[in-house]
Amino acid sequence: MNLLTRIERELEGIVATTATQQVPPLLAQALQHAVFPGGARVRPRLCMAVALACEAPDLTAPLAVAASIELLHCASLVHDDLPCFDDAALRRGRASVHKAYGERLAVLAGDGLIVLAFQSLARVAARDAARFAELFEIVATAVNAVSGIVAGQAWECEPQLDLSRYHQGKTGALFAAATMAGARAAGREAAPWRIFGERLGEAFQVADDLRDVLASVVELGKVPGRDAELGRPSAVGEFGLDGALARLDVLIEQTQSVIPPCAGAGLLRKLIRTESARLLPKELVRRAA
Amino acid sequence: MNLLTRIERELEGIVATTATQQVPPLLAQALQHAVFPGGARVRPRLCMAVALACEAPDLTAPLAVAASIELLHCASLVHDDLPCFDDAALRRGRASVHKAYGERLAVLAGDGLIVLAFQSLARVAARDAARFAELFEIVATAVNAVSGIVAGQAWECEPQLDLSRYHQGKTGALFAAATMAGARAAGREAAPWRIFGERLGEAFQVADDLRDVLASVVELGKVPGRDAELGRPSAVGEFGLDGALARLDVLIEQTQSVIPPCAGAGLLRKLIRTESARLLPKELVRRAA
Numbered sequence: 213m214n215l216l217t218r219i220e221r222e223l224e225g226i227v228a229t230t231a232t233q234q235v236p237p238l239l240a241q242a243l244q245h246a247v248f249p250g251g252a253r254v255r256p257r258l259c260m261a262v263a264l265a266c267e268a269p270d271l272t273a274p275l276a277v278a279a280s281i282e283l284l285h286c287a288s289l290v291h292d293d294l295p296c297f298d299d300a301a302l303r304r305g306r307a308s309v310h311k312a313y314g315e316r317l318a319v320l321a322g323d324g325l326i327v328l329a330f331q332s333l334a335r336v337a338a339r340d341a342a343r344f345a346e347l348f349e350i351v352a353t354a355v356n357a358v359s360g361i362v363a364g365q366a367w368e369c370e371p372q373l374d375l376s377r378y379h380q381g382k383t384g385a386l387f388a389a390a391t392m393a394g395a396r397a398a399g400r401e402a403a404p405w406r407i408f409g410e411r412l413g414e415a416f417q418v419a420d421d422l423r424d425v426l427a428s429v430v431e432l433g434k435v436p437g438r439d440a441e442l443g444r445p446s447a448v449g450e451f452g453l454d455g456a457l458a459r460l461d462v463l464i465e466q467t468q469s470v471i472p473p474c475a476g477a478g479l480l481r482k483l484i485r486t487e488s489a490r491l492l493p494k495e496l497v498r499r500a501a
Numbered sequence: 502m503n504l505l506t507r508i509e510r511e512l513e514g515i516v517a518t519t520a521t522q523q524v525p526p527l528l529a530q531a532l533q534h535a536v537f538p539g540g541a542r543v544r545p546r547l548c549m550a551v552a553l554a555c556e557a558p559d560l561t562a563p564l565a566v567a568a569s570i571e572l573l574h575c576a577s578l579v580h581d582d583l584p585c586f587d588d589a590a591l592r593r594g595r596a597s598v599h600k601a602y603g604e605r606l607a608v609l610a611g612d613g614l615i616v617l618a619f620q621s622l623a624r625v626a627a628r629d630a631a632r633f634a635e636l637f638e639i640v641a642t643a644v645n646a647v648s649g650i651v652a653g654q655a656w657e658c659e660p661q662l663d664l665s666r667y668h669q670g671k672t673g674a675l676f677a678a679a680t681m682a683g684a685r686a687a688g689r690e691a692a693p694w695r696i697f698g699e700r701l702g703e704a705f706q707v708a709d710d711l712r713d714v715l716a717s718v719v720e721l722g723k724v725p726g727r728d729a730e731l732g733r734p735s736a737v738g739e740f741g742l743d744g745a746l747a748r749l750d751v752l753i754e755q756t757q758s759v760i761p762p763c764a765g766a767g768l769l770r771k772l773i774r775t776e777s778a779r780l781l782p783k784e785l786v787r788r789a790a
Contacts, residue, residue, distance in 0.1 A: 358524055
C-alpha cells in the first residue's frame with residue numbers, strides 16, 4: 213500500500229467515527245464533504261516522508277499525527293471559505309462546505325474537525341505518553357491563536373498586517389509541524405526539522421500565490437485571482453511575477469540544504485524536486501520557459 | 502482563596518498566553534472578551550466541587566480540566582452567537598464577540614479557544630499521562646461532532662430534530678464531563694458520575710428555558726424569548742410554564758439521589774440546593790409562590 217493510500221485509510225477510519233447513527237445526518241455529510249475527496253494531502257505526505265526518512269520503526273504514530281494535521285488543515289479550509297472570510301463557492305473543484313450545507317453546518321463542521329483531530333491524536337498517541345505530549349504540543353502550536361493558523365488568519369483582520377507572521381501562521385506553521393512531528397513520531401528530535409518545514413511552507417505559499425494569479429478555474433478548482441480581489445498580500449503582488457518565480461526557485465534550493473542528517477535525506481531531496489514540478493502548473497512552466 | 506477565584510486565576514493564566522506581542526492584537530482582545538468577565542462559571546465550579554467531594558489530594562489536575570471545560574463552553578457561546586446561528590447582539594450583559602469584533606474574529610476566537618482548551622489541558626495533564634488520556638477523552642467527547650456540543654448544535658440544522666440528543670449534546674454532555682472529569686482528576690472512577698452530571702445539565706437547561714421566557718434583558722444580559730423567536734425547542738414550549746417548573750423540581754430531586762458515594766456527598770447535595778435557588782430567577786420564584 214503506498215503512502216497516500218495509507219493516509220486516506222487513516223483519515224477514512226477517523227472520519228468514520230462521526231458517521232454513526234447518533235450523529236446528525238447533515239453534520240456527518242458535511243464532515244465527509246470537508247475531508248473527501250482530498251486535495252494533494254501535501255502536509256500528511258510530508259509528515260510521513262520525514263518519518264520514513266528518519267527510519268520510523270512503526271508507522272502508527274506517524275500516521276496518527278499526519279492525519280490529525282490534515283484534519284486541522286481541512287478545518288481551516290472550511291472556515292476560510294465562509295462568507296465572512298473568502299466567501300468561496302468552490303473548493304477542490306466542487307461546492308465548498310458552506311455552499312453545499314449552509315453556513316451553520318460549515319461553522320460546526322470546522323469546529324468538529326478541530327476536536328476530531330485532537331481527540332483521535334490523543335487516542336492513538338496515548339499509547340506512548342511521553343512522546344505524545346510533545347507531538348500534541350507541536351500540532352496544537354501550529355494551529356493555535358498565538359503563532360498557528362488561527363493567528364495567521366487573524367492578521368487579515370488587523371489594520372496593520374505583519375506579513376511575515378501572516379504567512380508563517382497561515383502556512384509555515386503547519387508545514388513546520390508536519391516535518392517536526394514526522395521526525396518526533398519516528399523517535400527523533402523535532403527542533404532540527406523546523407526550518408525545513410518552514411522553508412517548504414513558504415515555497416508552497418509562493419507557488420500558491422502564483423497559481424492563484426495564473427491558473428484556470430478548471431485546473432485549480434477555485435476561482436483564480438481571489439487574493440488580489442480580496443486585497444490580500446501575495447508574493448506576486450510583492451515581488452511581481454518574475455520576482456515571485458525567482459523567489460520560488462531560491463526557496464526550493466534552500467529547502468534542499470536544510471534537511472537535517474538522516475538516513476533518507478537523499479530521498480527527501482528527490483521528493484522535493486518532484487513536488488516542486490507539481491507546485492508549478494503548466495501555464496507557469498510555459499511562461500518561465 | 503475561594504474556588505471561583507482559583508478558577509478565574511487558572512483561566513487568566515491560560516488566556517494570558519494568547520496576549521503576547523506576537524498575537525494579532527484584535528484577536529487577543531476578542532479572546533479576552535470571550536472569556537472575561539465570565540458568567541456563573543457553573544461547569545468549572547461543578548467540576549471542582551466533585552473533585553473536592555472526591556477528596557482530590559491535589560487541585561492541579563482538577564483546575565486544569567475545569568478551565569478547559571469552561572474555555573470550550575466559552576467557544577461554543579461565541580460561535581452560537583454568530584449571525585448564522587442566534588445572531589445575538591448581547592452576551593453576559595454586553596456586546597457579543599461578533600458585535601464587538603466582527604464575524605471573522607468571532608469565528609477565529611471560537612476556533613482559538615477550542616485549540617487553547619486542548620493545548621492547555623495537554624500541557625498540565627501530561628505530568629500524569631495515564632490519567633490524562635482518560636481526562637482528555639472525557640472532555641473531547643463532550644464537545645465533539647458525535648455526541649458533544651457540536652453534534653447538539655447541529656441538530657438545529659436538521660429537518661427532523663432529535664430532542665433528547667439535542668439537549669444531551671448541547672448541555673448534558675459538558676455537564677457530564679464536568680462531573681466525570683472532576684472525579685477522574687481526583688483519582689476516582691469517572692463513569693459513576695455521568696448520570697449526576699446529565700441530570701444537572703437537564704435541570705440547568707430547563708431553568709435556562711424558563712429564564713429565557715421570563716427574565717428581563719437587564720437581569721439576564723441577553724434578549725429574552727429568543728428560543729421561541731428562533732423556533733427552537735424549549736422545556737416551556739414542550740411542557741408549558743407550570744409543567745416546566747414541575748419538571749425542574751423533579752430533576753433537582755433526582756440529582757440529589759444519584760450522587761455516587763463519596764466523602765463530600767452531603768456538601769454536594771447542599772450545593773445543589775443553593776445553586777437551584779440561583780437557577781430560579783426572582784420573577785419565577787414570585788410566580789411560583
